[in-house]
Amino acid sequence: MPRPRLLLTVILLAQFVIPLSISGTAVALPTIAGELGSDPTPLQWVVNGFNVAFAICTIAWGVWSDKIGYTRSFQIGIVIAAAGGAISAFAPTIGLLDAGRVIAGIGSAAVLTGAAPILSHLFQGKAKAQAFALFGTINGLGLAAGPALSGLLLSAWGWRGIFAAHTIVLLVALIGTVRLPLLGRGGTSLRETLDFSALKAPGFLAMTLVPVAGAIGFVTFLTYLPSALGAIHGLAAGTTGILMLVMTIPVLIAPIIVHRILERTRITPTAMVVTSFACLLLGGTGVLLLLRPDLPVMAGVAPMILLGLGFGLPLGFVDAEALAAVPAERAGAASGVINLFRIGSEAVFVAVYATILTTVITAALPGKVGELIATGGAGEPSIYRDGLVVAAGAMIALVVAAGVAFLVFSRSASKSAAATQDQTAMKA
Template sequence: MPRPRLSLAVILLAQFVIPLSISGTAIALPTIAAELGSAPAPLQWVVNGFNLAFAICAIAWGVWSDRIGYTRSFRIGIAVAAAGGAISAIAPTIGILDVGRVIAGIGSAAVLTGAAPLLSHLFQGKARAKAFVLFGTVNGLGLAAGPAVSGLLLSVWGWRGIFAAHAVVLLVALIGTVKLPVLGRGSTSLRAILDFSALRAPGFVAMTLVPVAGAIGFVTFLTYLPSAIGAVHGLEAGVTGALMLVMTVPVLIAPIVVHRLLERTRITTTGVVVTSLACLLLGGIGVLVLLRPDLPVMAGVAPMILLGLGFGLPLGFVDAEALAAVPAERAGAASGVVNLVRIGSEAVFVALYAAILAAVVTAALPGPVGELIASGGAGEPWVYRDGLVAAGGAMVVLVAATGIAFLVFSRSADKRAAVRVARGDEGLRNGEPSRNVQPNGCTN
């Protein structure tokens, strides 16, 4: 008989490594640059190679998991991701390190797109809602804890220890998959790999914009704030990673609190998202204003807490509402779309942030010195800050634009829901869930 709690533990363990890998790698870039070379393009591919491979493969893995089985694709993904981590840990050159990161991204796409459908099949009702709260919390916690955990590993075992730790955890999870029930095997329907039909529903589009806003306003800052703090204040990686924990605690607590509020009060998911967007905007502006060489490093703590809240508040319901928009047998494809948008936006905007930062810094300091400073090296704090303001300012503007788009699509979804109620039809139409249904099964 399946043991849901054990299965949940295995799924969450494998899933945890993925966001950890996304956000935690940049803290090691100065050390990697010193050992393997500081050329901007291959160095940034250590971060972006993983993200882009994940984004490109997420939708394909989503559909394939519907056809070969969620458990099988989940296991394959863990094995591939572990191999990528091992290659990265022993890489003798920056090129091989980039290859290892791409392989890890390919496997991680299968892990995450298989995890959500497995949860949907293993749990029902309130148990499913709680499982998705944990799913969102662990995903957010992995992102938020990435710099802190990686900073600790970096200070103890060097940059290779970061990737070796990823591989070891994934191997433990792979052993644990022998206890997973075989689910989702043998879907025989043929469908296009690029199945974006759910995007016809404005409610689905609105929810997909939530992780986009989180990618722009949180993941970009989270990925490069450790380098920024090191470059601006001259702190070592281990100390910087520990400081980043102030962004982790809100991500850990917020989804649990929101789940209880949705269950016990009349607060809506739309209200939660609007609050999270406000936190992202205020936190981003605060970082740009207060992260300066002439101010104490602790001046930036409050904005970092706001960024953590902005990202953490909607984590517990985004995936559940997205998967509720499609039939259960299409859950893999739907998960692929959600993760394509989530990780694709992280890949695009993290790369955009890095490109703007590097362009500003190297324009002021051409040559190898500028390349080293752009990667987070110490020595020119005001030059680095100029790049930070340019890159971070662009992200703040994009968060505001994404928030406006979310409100537009949410209002459109509410109007459609009102029309369906007036017609006596509150069921699903064109793959769109009723907007008055909460992920915990309650209604507003």
């Protein structure tokens, strides 16, 4: 069997397509609308079809993978996701494109639920925690780079090139899976599956809220800011993709800086998480206030940087902190749970944001024009901004709620830890 790290590369390659699909597809909506039609419901399902199917099928695949085996479910998931990508790339109608995105979402759910137990088997101890941390980091980087990469692919090969690229990456990963050991039914037995009892630990639950807040306060903006920039400022998709690097670069840099800060100072991970919540709130509020047709596009750059920092600051340590709150023998199962919440919340809240945005815009501007504006078309910047204000405002409120919950559970975890230390001292 090849070295585990080579197999990790295969798993991460397949996983990388999931965040690209979540955050990058919306960049192409105006172009797709021009070719296949601008009816808002089927058009939004180009994004939501993947997200909803992925979120719903994640739980189902968790059960099925126990029956057919984790490696087989992982391989089947890649095949289904690649088939969905191919259907999407060659779809002649918006209905068939939606079907392709739903199929891709179903397959991607199997990829995720199969990957976690495979990683649990391939790695042990610190190596397992590092592998799952890298798994989460790759997801974050894929999300951050999604709009920029999709914008470049859109400029070079059109919207079909985005889905063709997804398919190619998945096929390469599929070739690599032939060297994976058979795990689960018919192969090596794994005791660790998704075990939600980890959520009973307040420290684990607090850290699980961090990627959920990132999904609400960063991924939703990352996914639909390209459309907003096109609708409000008339920017072309290629230009928008480049501008989105303003949000991507902080995500790449922040984990490195945070690692050094935590190593060399007395700043705690909890304090860093609080800082990240503050960045998400300030950045989201800044985008809401400054992304307007009467202000230059550069007015939104500083809030975009803050959003990137808000997402990137905890990226390198949140998994390790979450796993530290549960017994070591349950680390694999707990890792599966936090990644399920991470990616599932991204899919769900991107769909919620899109629904709110489209509802507000088409209510104010019924008909084909409103449908086109809802996908990021130019012509009615003020109306698009009205939809942005409602959708973004809802996300900001949810980030506040998540932040309050994080503080409550963190305080509960600290009290429990202090009580345990006191009991240990008394026994000594």
